[in-house]
């Protein structure tokens with residue numbers, strides 16, 4: 367964009383420069399389309415910055431799966447670190463909650479797991495390819511991801527292993543000794559572990575998105591930093607009204623993560639998008655005692671992982687309005703637990719808050735908007751959007767070009783809700 371006002375010659379405008387938007391734009395460039403990405407911040411500065419950096423092959427069972435019913439009584443107390451909820455939000459969003467819970471059945475979960483397996487598998491392949499192409503191969507760790515139980519979690523670990531195996535995903539059940547051999551620096555607090563051996567992780571999700579963004583501009587894509595005010599049909603294409611001008615294109619992709627529903631409302635789409643908020647805080651590590659892989663404490667309901675700036679501890683889910691004031695009670699509850707597992711020093715920087723964008727079936731929307739030609743939707747990736755961004759982008763770029771996506775995207779069709 368040179369004059370900051372109008373450009374009628376771009377094929378695709380991508381709204382949002384998180385992992386989903388940047389991936390979509392890069393995939394569109396690979397198909398020879400001209401593309402501009404718009405974001406009010408630098409690429410990878412929001413949800414795609416603050417996540418745990420896990421590139422997960424095995425997170426195919428969403429939160430609303432049958433086991434949720436067993437956990438519900440403890441969650442209803444509103445004291446568990448895994449899930450806190452705002453009663454006023456719950457009253458206002460009772461319909462969304464009912465739809466979310468209605469999906470937590472055996473019959474509804476298997477097809478969603480199959481769909482997410484296809485999306486994650488395709489995406490992991492792209493991440494592994496792109497991170498090398500983007501000149502950032504040192505950021506990816508192929509050391510898996512450890513889920514660990516303090517109590518005797520052997521039944522749960524074996525059940526999860528069997529389920530993953532049904533989807534062709536390898537994992538290893540570990541006892542206390544095997545956990546110590548794998549992760550020698552942690553204290554022996556875990557009795558049972560499940561190593562997701564095909565999962566990878568990165569040491570800075572925000573910088574990975576920035577590296578992909580540089581790869582995009584290197585291939586001729588543009589990135590424009592501006593506030594998006596509205597979008598509207600314009601002839602046989604689209605117009606995006608920005609704080610500093612307008613852009614016109616044949617196609618427009620909404621990849622605004624937790625903000626995606628806002629710009630669609632004036633077009634008549636009421637997207638049932640809620641936010642599962644989460645927090646992280648980073649701490650000075652002991653460089654002589656590095657954590658080798660992300661560890662998910664199953665009962666403590668937190669995750670800890672080595673990032674380039676320190677040990678990042680992330681919290682569970684907070685169900686409340688996207689922009690409600692922060693509440694650090696979940697983080698405050700889990701940081702002492704994390705300290706009991708791995709040695710780390712004082713906090714580095716302030717706590718971070720983000721919002722996982724979630725639809726009632728916990729599947730993202732990937733595909734065309736049902737009533738507007740040239741409008742494409744790519745959001746709602748809940749807990750696994752950092753993993754699934756690249757294949758989401760590849761699918762949208764393929765669909766724009768009239769080609770089949772690299773995985774079966776039928777379950778992600780926006781028309782299921784719109």
Ligand SMILES: Cc1cc2nc3c(=O)[nH]c(=O)nc-3n(C[C@H](O)[C@H](O)[C@H](O)COP(=O)(O)OP(=O)(O)OC[C@H]3O[C@@H](n4cnc5c(N)ncnc54)[C@H](O)[C@@H]3O)c2cc1C
Pocket residue numbers: 381382383384385386387404405406407409410411412413414415416417418419420421422592593594595621622623624625643644645646680681720721722723744745746747748749750751752753754755
């Ligand atoms: C605590 C936590 C831990 C997580 N851990 C993992 C993990 O380990 N692995 C994993 O795969 N996923 C994880 N996730 C989920 C993952 O982070 C998200 O699903 C993913 O980042 C969503 O990406 P996105 O591109 O859709 O959204 P975002 O990264 O939020 O990008 C949306 C962009 O839109 C821009 N924007 C919004 N409105 C406007 C506007 N009006 N004008 C201009 N720009 C605008 C924002 O600035 C932002 O950059 C985690 C999430 C949280 C909260």
